Amino acid sequence: MAQIDSSYTHRDGDTRGIGYRRWVIAQATLTACLKLKGMKWVVWSCWIYAFLQGIFLFGFGQLMDPSSAVYAFITENLGFFKSIGPMFQGWAEENPRIAIGMTYNLFFYIFTGYIVSTLTLSLVALGMAIPRLITSDLSSRAITIYSSKAVSRLDYCLGKFGGVMLLLTITWLGPMLATWLMGNLMAPKISFFWHTAPALLHSSMFVMSGMIFLGLMALGVSSMTSSPRTATSIWVGVLLLGVVLSRIGEGSENYWLQYLSFWFNLELLQGWVFNISGDFIELGTEYPSFTDGHIFDRFKERLGIKKNVSTPRHDVAVAITCLSLLGGAALLTLYKKVKPE
């Protein structure tokens, strides 16, 4: 039998640690996703949308400043704002937490999780990216080579997860932060920063929770098959199933079906994090005449706030449990599929 000198060291140069290797996987995943045809358009759309939202917030900020040219222009030329403008201004001086903080909270509630938000664009981005996450490694069988390198299965998955998180940061979290920052930097007063801090906190909490959940789901779906088309179809199927279950369960005896829909669960989570109902309750207490109108009721209804009560905690607990179970199922799929055996 041939023998070796175990003191022999062949390698030259430094070797970076496992954190660096995970980062390499994450970076490569993001690069592969961004190189996809059409992905740049989706990313640009997210940022243009964020910019437009920023402009809206700039306009809102200007309503608080009677000396601004924008205020003069708006109140003189747009009939609706003739009465609203001075009202906001009075509010801003009397109760800035409601006038500024609550408006920002409502704004980010709508523009972080609704159909009009960058979440929709992020879901499109994920749908496009899914074949490039794990599916492509399975179909090319390159996963055999990756798994023979000095990274464990967990490291590989963490790296891929990091890549998805980076993609969602670019399409969802980043634009949201940029909107908030833009609105505040162009606001007439520095105090906007702390009045709107709760809105930022709520948005960040919800978006980051959503990112983690959607990232896990995307990885789970991507690891299910080595066929890119099948992976995309499964993703679309999961999204549609969520919508269907939510609609079937709504107002029916089988209301529990709604909890199988991640859309519904995310909405519940969002309602709890932003506590918009609480905001409306406070607003009704402080300014009862303002909230009594029919228009206001319809607005609340469209936001899904039917009663002046906060989202029940047990509902949120069930939603979080269901989201965790779905995430767990995705993790289990990853564990089963992303193994060299």
Added chain:
Amino acid sequence: MSIAPVIQAAELSRWYGIVMGLNNISFDIGTGLTGLVGPNGAGKSTLIKIITGQLRPSDGELTVFGMQPWNNPAVLREIGFCPEDDALPDRLRARTWLRGLAMLSGIAPSAAPDHVDAILDRVKLERVHWEKPLGQFSKGMRQRVKLAQALLHHPRLLVLDEPMNGLDPMGRQEVQRILKQLAAEGTAVLISSHILHELEALCPEILILNWGRVIASGSQLALQRRLQGTEANLHIRCSDPARFTRVLFEADLLLGFDCTDTSGDDEGGLDLRVKDPQRFSDSLVDLLTDNDIALHELRSRDRSLQDIFEKMTE
């Protein structure tokens, strides 16, 4: 100086459901070039997967550099693996993919490009192809890229599954040269191949598997000697072949013979199957001198790995 085997298996088994992939095998593999031989279904791929940490043993233990390789980056960073499968992402360029893999192996981003270029030069992939997508590569070029990725991190153990597949004769020679050079540098190289004559020329050490069991392991020479303990196949040319076969029969040394020269020449060649090679060797000179036979040529026909393989697996 402390010494240890590179790969050590002790009562190693692996099942796939009720199918036995490896059946309670034990062996040691050291530095240098070792050939892994066996028919289809012998358990070669299973063994390679266990060595490269892609499969967990069902029972027993296999260690590489003293550690278990399953999901163990500490061992995997010492192993380079060139799979038999065509495991390259077609859409990526050779250089880009290898740079990513170099970084995945812990090489700094600033050092990776030069490192990759050096490795691509080493496996003799022409520079004109470096920036082409892998999907455009021929099988031979893909084989070189697979070899390059296995060498990227200067592994101390290189595991190659059918590395010569798709390579032209020149390419095979180059790969053989690289492997010999690596072995000379101290790298342990384990090669699984169906091309036995190439392994014969390349690997002094052999591990033969059949039906999930190790049926022989060690140096080719030692295996040869082991086989010769019972019988040996020889080719001989002498002045009087007919007389020589009669003498061997009388001495109870001959199991069979075949005339290889049918021209009727008295000095024609003979293929002999002799029993007890050691006794044959000891008595050959006496037999020749006593019977006044001149020996022109004597060589063993058992020297090929093919013969060892066939005898061991029959």
